[in-house]
Amino acid sequence: MHILYLIFVDPFVQMAGAPDLLVQTLWEGLVGGVLYALIALGFVLIFKASGVFNFAQGIMMVFAALTLVGLYEKGVPAWLALILAIGIMYLLALAVERVVLRPLVNQPDIMLFMATFGLTYLLIGLGEFVFGGNPKEMPVAALGLPKGSLDFKILGGLVSLQKIDIAAAVIASAMVAGLALFFQHTRIGRALRAVADDHQAALSVGISLNQIWVIVWFTAGIVALATGIMWGARSDVSFALQVISLKALPVLILGGFTSVPGAIVGGLIIGIGEKLGEFYWGPLVGGGIESWLAYVLALAFLLFKPEGLFGEKIIERI
Amino acid sequence: MSGGEILLDVEHVSLAFGGVRAINDVSFNIARGEIRAIIGPNGAGKTSMLNVINGFYHPQHGRISFHGKTRARMKPYEAASQGIARTFQNVALFKGMTTLDNILTGRSLKMRRNLFWQMLRHGPALAEEIEHRKFCEEIIDFLEIEHIRKAPVGTLPYGLQKRVELGRALAMEPTLLLLDEPMAGMNLEEKQDMSRFIVDVNQHFGTTIALIEHDIGVVMDLSDRIVVLEYGHKIADGTPDEVKSDQKVIDAYLGVAH
Amino acid sequence: MFYREVGQFKTSYAADQAIFPIRQDRIGLALILLVAFVAIPLLGGEFLIASVMIPFLILALAAIGLNILIGYTGLISLGTAAFMGVGAYACYKLSTLFPQVNILVWILTSGFIACAVGVVFGLPSLRIKGFYLAIATLAAQFFLQWCFGRVGWLYNYNPSGAIEVPGHSLFGVAVTGPSATPVTRYYVVLCIVVAMTWIASNLVHGRIGRNWMAVRDMDIAAQLMGIRLLPAKLLAFAVSSFYAGVAGALMVFIWLGAAEPEAFNINLSFLLLFMVIIGGLGSLLGSFFGAALIHILPIIVRAAPNALGLSVGSATVEHLTYVITGALIIFFLIVEPHGLARLWQIGKQKLRAWPFPY
Amino acid sequence: MTQPSTSPAAPQPAPDVALTANNIEVIYNRVVLVLKGVSLTVPRGGVVALLGANGAGKTTTLKAISNLIRAERGEVTKGSIEFLGERVDGLRPDDLVRRGCIQVMEGRHCFGHLTIEENLLTGAFTRRDGRRAIAAALDEVYAFFPRLKQRRTSLAGYTSGGEQQMCAIGRAMMSKPKMVLLDEPSMGLAPQVVEEIFEIVRELNTKGGVSFLLAEQNTNIALRYASYGYILESGRIVLDGEASALRENQDVKEFYLGVSGADRKSFRDAKHYKRRKRWLG
Amino acid sequence: AEDSIFVPLFTYRTGPFAGSGISIADGMHDYLSMLNERDGGIGGVKIAVEECETGYDTKKGLECYEAVKPKHPVMVNPWSTGITLSLIPKASVDKTPILSMAYGLSASAMGDIFPWVFNPPDTYWDGMSMILKYIAAQEGGGMEKLKGKKIGYIYLDAGFGKEPLPFLEQLQKDYGFETKLYPVAPAEMQNQAAQWLNVRRDRPDYMVMYGWGALQPTAIKEAVKINYPMEKFLSIWWPSEEDAKGAGEGATGFKTLNWHAATANFPVIADIQKHVADKGKSQAPKAEIGTVLYNRGVYNSMLIAEAIRTAQKITGKKVVDGEDVRRGLEGLNVDAARLKELGMDGFAGPIKLTCADHNGHRPTFIQRFDGTKYVKVSDWIEPLNDKVEPLLQADAKAYAEKNPSWPKRTEACDSKP
Numbered sequence A: 001m002h003i004l005y006l007i008f009v010d011p012f013v014q015m016a017g018a019p020d021l022l023v024q025t026l027w028e029g030l031v032g033g034v035l036y037a038l039i040a041l042g043f044v045l046i047f048k049a050s051g052v053f054n055f056a057q058g059i060m061m062v063f064a065a066l067t068l069v070g071l072y073e074k075g076v077p078a079w080l081a082l083i084l085a086i087g088i089m090y091l092l093a094l095a096v097e098r099v100v101l102r103p104l105v106n107q108p109d110i111m112l113f114m115a116t117f118g119l120t121y122l123l124i125g126l127g128e129f130v131f132g133g134n135p136k137e138m139p140v141a142a143l144g145l146p147k148g149s150l151d152f153k154i155l156g157g158l159v160s161l162q163k164i165d166i167a168a169a170v171i172a173s174a175m176v177a178g179l180a181l182f183f184q185h186t187r188i189g190r191a192l193r194a195v196a197d198d199h200q201a202a203l204s205v206g207i208s209l210n211q212i213w214v215i216v217w218f219t220a221g222i223v224a225l226a227t228g229i230m231w232g233a234r235s236d237v238s239f240a241l242q243v244i245s246l247k248a249l250p251v252l253i254l255g256g257f258t259s260v261p262g263a264i265v266g267g268l269i270i271g272i273g274e275k276l277g278e279f280y281w282g283p284l285v286g287g288g289i290e291s292w293l294a295y296v297l298a299l300a301f302l303l304f305k306p307e308g309l310f311g312e313k314i315i316e317r318i
Numbered sequence B: 001m002s003g004g005e006i007l008l009d010v011e012h013v014s015l016a017f018g019g020v021r022a023i024n025d026v027s028f029n030i031a032r033g034e035i036r037a038i039i040g041p042n043g044a045g046k047t048s049m050l051n052v053i054n055g056f057y058h059p060q061h062g063r064i065s066f067h068g069k070t071r072a073r074m075k076p077y078e079a080a081s082q083g084i085a086r087t088f089q090n091v092a093l094f095k096g097m098t099t100l101d102n103i104l105t106g107r108s109l110k111m112r113r114n115l116f117w118q119m120l121r122h123g124p125a126l127a128e129e130i131e132h133r134k135f136c137e138e139i140i141d142f143l144e145i146e147h148i149r150k151a152p153v154g155t156l157p158y159g160l161q162k163r164v165e166l167g168r169a170l171a172m173e174p175t176l177l178l179l180d181e182p183m184a185g186m187n188l189e190e191k192q193d194m195s196r197f198i199v200d201v202n203q204h205f206g207t208t209i210a211l212i213e214h215d216i217g218v219v220m221d222l223s224d225r226i227v228v229l230e231y232g233h234k235i236a237d238g239t240p241d242e243v244k245s246d247q248k249v250i251d252a253y254l255g256v257a258h
Numbered sequence C: 001m002f003y004r005e006v007g008q009f010k011t012s013y014a015a016d017q018a019i020f021p022i023r024q025d026r027i028g029l030a031l032i033l034l035v036a037f038v039a040i041p042l043l044g045g046e047f048l049i050a051s052v053m054i055p056f057l058i059l060a061l062a063a064i065g066l067n068i069l070i071g072y073t074g075l076i077s078l079g080t081a082a083f084m085g086v087g088a089y090a091c092y093k094l095s096t097l098f099p100q101v102n103i104l105v106w107i108l109t110s111g112f113i114a115c116a117v118g119v120v121f122g123l124p125s126l127r128i129k130g131f132y133l134a135i136a137t138l139a140a141q142f143f144l145q146w147c148f149g150r151v152g153w154l155y156n157y158n159p160s161g162a163i164e165v166p167g168h169s170l171f172g173v174a175v176t177g178p179s180a181t182p183v184t185r186y187y188v189v190l191c192i193v194v195a196m197t198w199i200a201s202n203l204v205h206g207r208i209g210r211n212w213m214a215v216r217d218m219d220i221a222a223q224l225m226g227i228r229l230l231p232a233k234l235l236a237f238a239v240s241s242f243y244a245g246v247a248g249a250l251m252v253f254i255w256l257g258a259a260e261p262e263a264f265n266i267n268l269s270f271l272l273l274f275m276v277i278i279g280g281l282g283s284l285l286g287s288f289f290g291a292a293l294i295h296i297l298p299i300i301v302r303a304a305p306n307a308l309g310l311s312v313g314s315a316t317v318e319h320l321t322y323v324i325t326g327a328l329i330i331f332f333l334i335v336e337p338h339g340l341a342r343l344w345q346i347g348k349q350k351l352r353a354w355p356f357p358y
Numbered sequence D: 001m002t003q004p005s006t007s008p009a010a011p012q013p014a015p016d017v018a019l020t021a022n023n024i025e026v027i028y029n030r031v032v033l034v035l036k037g038v039s040l041t042v043p044r045g046g047v048v049a050l051l052g053a054n055g056a057g058k059t060t061t062l063k064a065i066s067n068l069i070r071a072e073r074g075e076v077t078k079g080s081i082e083f084l085g086e087r088v089d090g091l092r093p094d095d096l097v098r099r100g101c102i103q104v105m106e107g108r109h110c111f112g113h114l115t116i117e118e119n120l121l122t123g124a125f126t127r128r129d130g131r132r133a134i135a136a137a138l139d140e141v142y143a144f145f146p147r148l149k150q151r152r153t154s155l156a157g158y159t160s161g162g163e164q165q166m167c168a169i170g171r172a173m174m175s176k177p178k179m180v181l182l183d184e185p186s187m188g189l190a191p192q193v194v195e196e197i198f199e200i201v202r203e204l205n206t207k208g209g210v211s212f213l214l215a216e217q218n219t220n221i222a223l224r225y226a227s228y229g230y231i232l233e234s235g236r237i238v239l240d241g242e243a244s245a246l247r248e249n250q251d252v253k254e255f256y257l258g259v260s261g262a263d264r265k266s267f268r269d270a271k272h273y274k275r276r277k278r279w280l281g
Numbered sequence E: 001a002e003d004s005i006f007v008p009l010f011t012y013r014t015g016p017f018a019g020s021g022i023s024i025a026d027g028m029h030d031y032l033s034m035l036n037e038r039d040g041g042i043g044g045v046k047i048a049v050e051e052c053e054t055g056y057d058t059k060k061g062l063e064c065y066e067a068v069k070p071k072h073p074v075m076v077n078p079w080s081t082g083i084t085l086s087l088i089p090k091a092s093v094d095k096t097p098i099l100s101m102a103y104g105l106s107a108s109a110m111g112d113i114f115p116w117v118f119n120p121p122d123t124y125w126d127g128m129s130m131i132l133k134y135i136a137a138q139e140g141g142g143m144e145k146l147k148g149k150k151i152g153y154i155y156l157d158a159g160f161g162k163e164p165l166p167f168l169e170q171l172q173k174d175y176g177f178e179t180k181l182y183p184v185a186p187a188e189m190q191n192q193a194a195q196w197l198n199v200r201r202d203r204p205d206y207m208v209m210y211g212w213g214a215l216q217p218t219a220i221k222e223a224v225k226i227n228y229p230m231e232k233f234l235s236i237w238w239p240s241e242e243d244a245k246g247a248g249e250g251a252t253g254f255k256t257l258n259w260h261a262a263t264a265n266f267p268v269i270a271d272i273q274k275h276v277a278d279k280g281k282s283q284a285p286k287a288e289i290g291t292v293l294y295n296r297g298v299y300n301s302m303l304i305a306e307a308i309r310t311a312q313k314i315t316g317k318k319v320v321d322g323e324d325v326r327r328g329l330e331g332l333n334v335d336a337a338r339l340k341e342l343g344m345d346g347f348a349g350p351i352k353l354t355c356a357d358h359n360g361h362r363p364t365f366i367q368r369f370d371g372t373k374y375v376k377v378s379d380w381i382e383p384l385n386d387k388v389e390p391l392l393q394a395d396a397k398a399y400a401e402k403n404p405s406w407p408k409r410t411e412a413c414d415s416k417p
């Protein structure tokens, strides 16, 4: 009986008892969710446009941020470092298209997935070789990002919102909105979706895969850079960040692999769900459930909707 | 052959996907031992009808009796175990497997040795395997696909894939064989071969056949009775001669003969 | 020596249904077994046996398990490491509860426990497909890994939170623990791997294997052939997890000697996945190739500068190892997207046609 | 094919030639040699049929021309291909489309997750002549295939086989091509629609001056609409000539056309051509 | 070669923990190189130093072990608890002692049961006892002052972080304080918002951290974010300057345990600078020399060198082997005078190991982060030996019991008790 009380009643009593903490938890979940969504967005972009599940997205995030910080530490001004980092992401996109994707056109998805794993290894090696393996600090101020927090004394307590988190949320929302519109309503967007369906048919109607892939990987690179900056500002820029990128996976399935808005909605659900879960229910089992809660949430959800919230219908026809 | 014992009876079947009414209150039957053709323009609901018959789609209305047993819903594997086999419009072979393995898969329901024997493979499992292999070789021989026995089916020419698919269906020793455009994309010679196979199967094994085909020549020559669908409705049902002269069918489907 | 099958006529279906119908292949297999059983233990150094061969065989075993799931049944799983963990923790628990029982019994038993857990996590596979399923199996990965760390009973409440392998012997010879020599441990692993590879090969070449492949290639058509999806998929999960479980038990008992939950982390799952893909989906031989490429290649790259007499910092070597391994993976995929096993087949095909190019 | 005629002499680049393939060889996967020297010419504004049994290499020929062969891990190892007087072997498929040569692939290959209308619009990807023109082209396609207009908002993956075939042809038309490589257009279509499609081909050909190279199994209808035909067998051209001449050719009649009219043999009575051979006696 | 002593260094300059690993690797490497450059090795014998990259991964660590084994290492420094655990059983068989300096298996402090394993100068239990003692002192007295206090414990949810749990439980009973646990999964090190929200709710009086790698900077940032009073945030000895710097101003006041200096003002460091760094033989950037973890590496290498030197003294051999160095470690006695000779006067306290005690249980001090560096702010604090000892005893006994074939100690003892 007591256990039932602890599971089903007590958490809500706590929520009501300290509403400021509830608001804070929701906010943390929201911010975490937005950041997950940003990583997921990178995955979605590439998946949509080439059917490739890009395992390297996480390392691209680290690599992009590392380039930025690495250059900055070498004395390059922050704005220039940012531009250079964007340039390097462009070069990366070109190289990936030329070396990896072009020879592997029209191959099964899983092979391309594998190729991105090779890419991951390459980028880890290269990144550590050039910039070293030690964690680096994100020059938040030099990049013109806000520091400090906004504190609100409400609900009988204190709710404190970090300015950088607010910035992250704004930037992420803008990116997601822009990309969603782009995909639904433009010629290129439609072409991207066509490519994801059938490489060969896309080629046959004259869609230039090469060009499309460069565009998409470059966009994903920019998203990766933005994500890297935001996560880097929260802790620091190191290869350990790559692990976080796995969290984008449950977000992806929840939102549906191919949906840009799905990434943000999935991100929010996962982010808020896991923070609430860890905060109110985690202590019952000794905490640390955040490491799997997101996946289990996503799994439970999939059982009811196998293609995710906004995913493309799984076509079963014979 | 018509007028014999009814093997399959479709009564007032309707099927819709969202707004699309693929089948609308269609009834017809198939007698044991006959070749029954289903024809109609593209999108008329022919394939959907086959899908309903072998349980892949579940109709919203109507009933289907097979062997006298009536059911509204059935799982595809149940249909298979009751003796309904089929081929597909867009070849649905197991692409990563060889011709022989594809056909052997058709024997799956007939193989009995359990996991344990399968693990050892020697002894009973192997004996069983060889016995079924013999049966499959008969089919391979019959369909004249010996030369591609060990070839992966993925890159075979389309016509051969269709033949392998037929072989796979035959391996199930079905009572009712559903063929969905078996001759699409074939030239005359190949159509003649395929026709011969169909007729042989029908006559030698007594297998009942439901056939969808757009080549009117083939349909008229092979089938005992024809049902014609258009936009999900049945517009005609009868012998080839009856159907050929039906004005509705000519308007909806045949157009000028060629 | 020419690789020709000309002149080898089969006079019975039995001979033709054999797994290696071509004589040269059978000779090749015999040679490999000879090398594995005789030459390596006799001639190989301790490093080769303990750090190259034992891990290679264990990883190959796990890869075979995963290949049954992905390569043969088409179900992508990212939870293999967790199932290996189940095997390892089960074996630890059982062998510390009943230390007098023969350790091989426990290694196999823990395979069955992993099998049961695998089936539970395989249940969603009926509804969830493709990459969606892959991510659903991540739930297994993270949840189980959390359990290994959180359920004290599993690791006998050791303050270190790790499981440490006690010494066990088999017919008076130590097979686990520090006094077991690398050669003994190697033989134990080798025998188990050879036996289980043989069984796997029997399975995939028979009815069950065909059913799996049918489900993989076209599940709708498979259903219409009378194959029931759920049992087929669950059986694949069961067999796969059994292999993973045994591999996990071997990994801790024969290879590592002690393990923390982190030993079964997501990276291991990914590595196994990649072994299977790069080796060749749906090929047992490919699992060995894949394990060799992903486990042995970095060792060679790491040893190369020393062997060449170059002095390169250990960190630089590591970076280069990453870069080279990554580049090679991409290279092999471009040369042959269907994995090393296919490359091998094409090579054989060329040999057959030799000296003509086509 | 008892008396293989020699291939035509190397075609001269002439202003009235749309496409020539000169002695091309294709190898798949670096091991399988499929085309063993195929030469053919499509005159500007002509309709040329490429006939042959299953696996003869028709699809391979078309893909070699449109260069989709790369995506199948195939390679043109010998010979040259010219389109409108320029060498095009080695160009990317999208370059070819931009120059006006588009292929309709065998087996439809519609984009399953795009609606019918979106599928059609992807066909206009390379066009730069503005929304209005594209909308007009769309209407034109709908006029040709009213069935598509009805299904315009449904996902292509759910439509019937014939609807997908129409969609694939319509999609190619959207690119305003000068030359269409049509692979098995009649497959899976109702007889009426087959007739319609060939009528459309003729209309595009006569009114729009579009050249066609069509690979077809339905020899009968193909030779009725084409002006010239090539017959391909195991990767070689074994016979070619004016369509009317081919129709009268005895071998072609027996193997490909059959006899139409009253004394046509029923399919029921089709004879066995090949001797049966038992495996393992 | 015959005329050198082979000392492999297991390091990790790559992977998720490289941030901490690099400084340690540099410190270890540079000290030994300095001995080679300055003195021509130890006792006239060159030390063959070879790094093997583990990436903090147990499997790679084992591979390193097998790779160096044929070269007869005189000892191994695994620098990872996971690797240490895997190697412990092998040590006695391969006759290679393990030096796991202030990490690894706490119970291996018991020399009777683990003759081949050494973990000076303190175990994690010692560490916890000293932190608690310091907290009690802050509260103005002895351990009894802890009564009624709430102590938060944030830790890496892996072997190392979990080890103090039974000890905490014991002390909590003895002294009547309350603990709140905040585990951080290894995959979630950079995602701690939920844990710190919990801290905000529970409002513990003090926070204690057992972290590693990215866990530490993230935790400090989060603590700053929720305005946790930094002066009451204490850690075991692993955080570096870099870990605290990321949080900026707010991190001032953060405290950690340490047993050695965190500056470069020592003759020994000057020698490293002169003989190694200035000659371009060090990988360490200038700013890194003299930092906490660099110096920790130096200290570790000092123990290696002194053990070898002691071994040479005991055996009279110049080229010693693993067995000799084990005896050297058991006879290790670095007293104040010796430290002075080493140029380490004031660098660290004296340390003496015996056959029974492989740890030393040395006192440590608290250092406080002042915004750029750590400054010693407390006296030397002795660990609560009476609390730690029984636990070690029990744990070591349990380890041996669970391993039915665990060998009884047969190695003779040189030092006369």
Ligand SMILES: Nc1ncnc2c1ncn2[C@@H]1O[C@H](COP(=O)(O)OP(=O)(O)OP(=O)(O)O)[C@@H](O)[C@H]1O
Pocket (backbone or CB within 6 Å): B155, B156, B157, B158, B159, B185, D028, D029, D032, D034, D052, D053, D054, D055, D056, D057, D058, D059, D060, D061, D072, D073, D106, D217
């Ligand atoms: N990707 C491929 N890899 C290897 N071989 C292939 C590949 N594609 C086709 N082939 C082989 O090339 C030969 C010619 O095939 P192609 O598809 O060109 O024939 P087709 O004349 O179009 O036949 P159909 O009428 O069946 O479409 C066949 O034997 C086929 O097996």
Ligand SMILES: Nc1ncnc2c1ncn2[C@@H]1O[C@H](COP(=O)(O)OP(=O)(O)OP(=O)(O)O)[C@@H](O)[C@H]1O
Pocket (backbone or CB within 6 Å): A316, A317, B017, B020, B021, B022, B040, B041, B042, B043, B044, B045, B046, B047, B048, B049, B089, D158, D159, D160, D161, D162, D163, D188
């Ligand atoms: N799973 C489905 N979801 C949505 N619509 C479907 C589905 N299956 C079939 N339809 C629709 O139902 C109608 C009938 O389709 P069906 O495949 O049965 O036609 P058909 O008679 O076989 O045509 P064809 O001769 O072109 O193959 C089509 O309009 C098709 O788009």
Ligand SMILES: [Mg+2]
Pocket (backbone or CB within 6 Å): B046, B047, B048, B089, D160, D161
């Ligand atoms: Mg159909």
Ligand SMILES: [Mg+2]
Pocket (backbone or CB within 6 Å): D058, D059, D060, D106, D183
């Ligand atoms: Mg073709």
